C-alpha cells in the first residue's frame with residue numbers, strides 16, 4: 001500500500017514524464033482536484049518542483065529536481081502565482097516501522 005507521499009511522488013512522475021505536455025492527474029489525497037506542477041530555479045539546471053492539488057491545496061516540494069528541456073521555471077517574482085499549499089511530509093501516512101527506513 002502506498003503512503004500518501006509515495007502516491008504524490010507517483011503523481012509527480014506522471015506529470016514529469018509527460019512534460020512539456022500537460023497531463024491530467026487527479027489529486028492523490030482526496031481525488032478532488034487536478035495536480036499542478038511548477039518549477040523554480042534555472043532553466044538549464046536543477047530547481048525545486050512544486051506539486052500541488054488545485055482544489056484542496058495540499059502537495060509536495062522536491063528540491064534539486066532536474067528542470068526538463070522545454071520547461072520554463074517560474075521567475076522569483078512569479079513565484080506567488082503558486083498558491084500556498086499544505087506540504088505533505090515524506091513519511092506522512094507511513095506505518096511506524098516504515099518511518100525509520102524512510103528517513104534512512
Ligand SMILES: [Zn+2]
Nearest residue numbers: 027033053056
Ligand atoms: Zn486535492
